[in-house]
Amino acid sequence: MTRRRWNAVDAVVVVALMAALVALATVALADRSARPTADEQAHDIAASLHCPVCKDLSAADSPAPLARQMRAQIRERLADGAGPAEIRQEFVASYGTSVLMSPPDHGWGRAVNLAPLALLAGAALVGAGVLRRGLRSPTPEGPNGEALQLDDESRRRLEDALAQLSREEP
């Protein structure tokens, strides 16, 4: 099988891909350097806290009156100059750590926070192991473990059949 030569369409696609990567980098930089407005900060803090009187909704999402008052209080505290961590801590002092929507970053909470990454990495390792094991045994085996060989005629028929198969089958 000879390699295809590069042509104009390929070039256009590569340029588009480069542009996309540049765009992503720009967005990331803009995001990083942008200072959140007071409203955005208040929303972020409220979104990280449970609404105390509802099930599973955050203080930002909940329509309950107490949640509204929580949001108002957060805005007030921000205007007073308190930082997000301080404001969250105040609510933790009143309601306990379970008012936070994510586990705190120490002790067991930290383990829970790091677990998803560990799970993904673990699964990826297992998958890689499966792939490696599969790659290492390319010779097809018969039921008794003997190696099977194909003659050229069979191999050609096989490749034709496979090509037709993959064209219309999943």
Next chain:
Amino acid sequence: MAHLGQAGLVIALVLAGYGAVAAFLGGRTGRPAFVESARRTSFAVLGVVVVVNAAMLVALLGDDFGIRYVAENSSQGTPTFFKVLSLWAADDGSLLLWNLILAGFIGAVAWRFRKSHPPTYPYALGVLFAVQLFYLLLINGPARPFATLAAAPADGRGPSPLLQNHPLMAVHPPFLYLGFIGFTVPFAFGIAALLAGPGSDQWVTLIRRWTLAVWCFLTIGLSLGALWSYSVLGWGGYWAWDPVENVALLPWLVSTAFLHSVMLQQRRGMAALWNLVLVIAAFALMTFGTFLTRGNVLTSIHAFTESGVGPAYLGFLVVVLLGGFGLVAWRMPSLRSPARLDSVLTREAAIVGNNVLLLSATAIILLGTTAPLIVEAVSGERISVGRPYFENALAPVLFLLLLLVGTAPMLPWRATRRSRRLAHLRLPVGVASVVTVAGAFAGARHIEAAAGFGLAALVIVTNGQELLAGVLRARRRHQRGALRRGGRRYGGLLVHVGLGVLAAGIIASSGLGEQSEVTLAEGQSVTFGGHELRYDGLTTTREPQRTVLTTRLSVTDGPGAATELLTPRLNLYPAASEPIGSPSIDRGPVWDLYASVIGLQRNGESATFRLYHNPGVNWVWVGALLMVIGGLTAGWSRRRVERMPHGQPDPRRERVPAGIGAS
């Protein structure tokens, strides 16, 4: 009615017990008489359970408040439509529906195999009856829907206000149940294959279509739940990462992984052990989900009333886990099939990747949902795991999955003609790049949004391109049959396209919208989301079961433009201490304008509104719909048996890998 129902349940219990015994005996001894008897019993059980459900329905419609369930969940003032819905509104009643659907599935299996059946069939039937037995024991034991009250009250309490607010309550639970309970069938055949011994891996072929149908039901059920949450609950979102929502998602993820890895077993004879593990895991997760929902372990909007069923579900879960995985462990040596891969750039490798990602997502969601429980059990510390955690943890998995779905359909089975395949990716990558740039310009604030749109576009164009090419090729050659033959592939491609649309919707609605809370006096306007909204006043309507306060918000885009009317409502139910809000939504192709009223002052002279401008929510529904259509298409395909030149049956028909050298 109570006596009829009670008696019927006992009869069904006895019949199911007999059916289980007969089926297992039939499997052990090989005598067809037992199997036939068990088969007939399944129809009998179905009939009895239908009658029992009808009895409860009659009791509900007839306001028979002597029955405790009717008194607690219905009232004279409840509209007939919602009286019918009360059948599955609460724990005990919904167990009736559960048993009905389970009996229905067993009957369907009995019907499907009435002419001929595979060797694993008796054991499968036995397992199905055993599961039915458990649920009938439950409904005859701790959860008794037909329990009577000593003194029948004059009127019932009525259904929970939240549950009678919207007709979507009619369809969300039944589809969800069809999806959940349906997993019993693949599970039963998997266990039967384990019991029957090695060499019986035809079970995968048998139940592929069943699993696909169940997957479709579950997809519909989950989508309806999200739709209900969005359109009815009024908080502007569709998925709250509620523990009950999460556990419903787990079997869906595992079954999606299963539907892919089934292809490995059917085509290459690999992953036999793994498929069994997956199918048992799907059923176990479903049982675990039932335990969590009904066993009163966590509180949630779905929480059913206090009942003694928790320990029963836990016991059943333990049996399922020990029995299922124990059997797998026992049979493990004889089940391991050699994995053969030609290269990493093959469909087989992509399926391994698919399983890795989907099962990571399953593990993450499972861990997040049970973490508060585990941490409290081990250390006494109380933590909470909510939406930000799940969104952050699953975003990378979603993105990797989209990348995979956007490139894998190009990959061949085994390695051939790689460079030509890569050329097909040019258009999708080009379009995806353009979309990413456009997204960045259009104001995607975060890198995840821009990248996510690009990946979603990649998925849609790759799979759409393949789909279109296949359909056009078939039409050009006037091969009508080709469409049906390739239904499995085209269905799969369509599901992927749907996934791309769904993902775009999820990314758009997770943080690109805006929301605002505003108090308006009558006649006052506010500018929001590019529209002008004016509060026009309040109307009060009295209905038999509730009082409805409707606020009117007129929406204009500018002077002279057409006016839309949004009517968010507050519903006052006598049973509820607080009013239940109903939002009003103006849906558009990209943006939804969503309003809910959360407070009224001075009899409606002023009102407090929550306003949302949500992009992409409708893409979520469209994407889900496409996925379901794709799933149905994939299940509908049928492949003819084609004859090879020298009279052997087409090797494509054979699922077991034959010795290639024999010709």
Next chain:
Amino acid sequence: MATRRRTQVWAMGAVAVAVVMVTTVLGFGLGHRGALASGQFVQRPAPTFVLPGLDRRAESTVRLAKLRGHVVVVNFWASWCAECRSEQAALNRTWQRFRDSGVVVVGVNFQDAAGDARQYAATSGGSYPVVSDSDSSAALAYGIRGVPETYVVDPKGRLVDRFVGPVTYAQLSRRINDVLSKGDR
């Protein structure tokens, strides 16, 4: 084969261990209601507040800081709360019995319409000070998840007890006597 057997034993053992662990955790979950903590109580300084009286008179304002040296019973209530009515008698009795010992009962109105609250207070039979927490700042500081909730503050300004739901006279008097006797030492 020996390895066959070994694989089997290892695999089945792993399954058994995993199932035991799962069962233990879930069994624990059955015994305890998890999710949002309710009635969780932690010893800490009582959050201070300055709240206007329900009657809007200047002299009815209550400053918690000024009540140092007294045992204070802080009761959160609302006129729309059915269960609050059932504990009203207990609160009244506590006030009558202990006011001469320097115990102060303060009723804090939570998320209520002023007119409804005043009407309720007028007919409740209680004569202890009643204040209004209109922006719920006190409720949020104390960690209120619903009404009624009652807190007991010792003379040093520390929270010593919390009752979620209607409180009984027996519960309050026991706790108050406990605090008073500790103070005498």
